[in-house]
Amino acid sequence: MEQFLQSPIKELIGRFPALGTILEDYAIGCVPCSVGTCLLRDIVEIHNLSPGDEEELMGRIAAVVAPGQAVAVPRSGRDRAAGPGKVSYSPPMKMLVEEHRRILRFVALIPALTAGLDVESAEGRGRILDAVDFIRSYADRFHHAKEEDLLFACFDEGLEILKAMHEDHRRGRACVQGVLDALARRDAGGVARNLAEYGEILTEHIRKEDEILYPWMDRNLTTRQVGELYARFREVDETFLEAGERYEAFVRSLEGQYLDAVAEVGR
């Protein structure tokens, strides 16, 4: 059974499709994940289920992949801080979650932004370039740089879960490049497709971070590390202060323009 605990989840689900359904029963959403390189052991640990639920889950998995064998993931050090089901963030994580809220407000506007896209006029292209600037400067240079340069550096960069997060960031950047390439070709469909794909990647990526990754990181960061991260995040915020206000104003102005349209799409 140990070999299965050390296997990438996508590979396991490929071999044993029933695992996908079992994981979903415990709100572990690995099936739609486009990366799937996380190891089964890490996934079970990171989701921090109650001891009873975890035992039941492992029993069901074992019955599928290795009938007759019992299996458990060591729980040492996993029951401190917030218990299963309760999400409570440390101050630096709260800062990142707040930034996610702003990014998701932008992502929610993408369908309206790309409806009837004008790539011919300078004004229409300028609107797309403003969106690209928000993604590159705020979501990527500011927010993702905090994660990649400061937060992830507190952990073993070889962890599959971190590789999966880096891969999401890389795919997001590829979509943005796709938007720019399509814009250069005056290809409205290409711009819309790439922006929509960016929105899908970021929505799923943020859900994984807010619900799974950050709570797990909080359980594993020392108090010292939390304080140091918070101080360094605030330093980054201070250097980005004016730009932060500008991007908040940008999202708010888009909301002013498009929120009615978003509500219309939602009906």
Next chain:
Amino acid sequence: MSGFSGCPGSRMLEFQKEDTPEGAAEVRIASQLRQWPIQLHLVSPAAPYFQGADVLLAADCAAFAMGNFHNEHLKGKGLAIACPKLDEGQEAYVAKIRALFEEARINTLTVLIMQVPCCQGLVALATEALRGSSRKVPVRYVVASLQGEVLQEDWL
């Protein structure tokens, strides 16, 4: 009904414990205290051991209730102790905690309190100091049961 209607913090309780058996090896636990003084009225935010430190602000009773107080809670931290129920001059406490944030530029503050309601006052003092501080610092609180178990911990 327990028949007790007074302050839960003053309620008389006795915990039955087995004595250590004769001849059993006694483990000496090294103190993790690395400073003096420790009482909040007496400590100075200018002290070198507070500069950039992770600081523990513990309710007076906590160290007696928690068997592994030194290793689990005090290790690696600067310390101040106070009683939010009995101590006088608590406005000075708020100013001193704020000075720890602003002048000593501490890294984090952990407030360790007992589960009795009056002990929440220590968290309230830290919250008030943080609100008035020009420098923000992560503040964590830990609530211990009367027999020293951690009941709750979270960040403000």
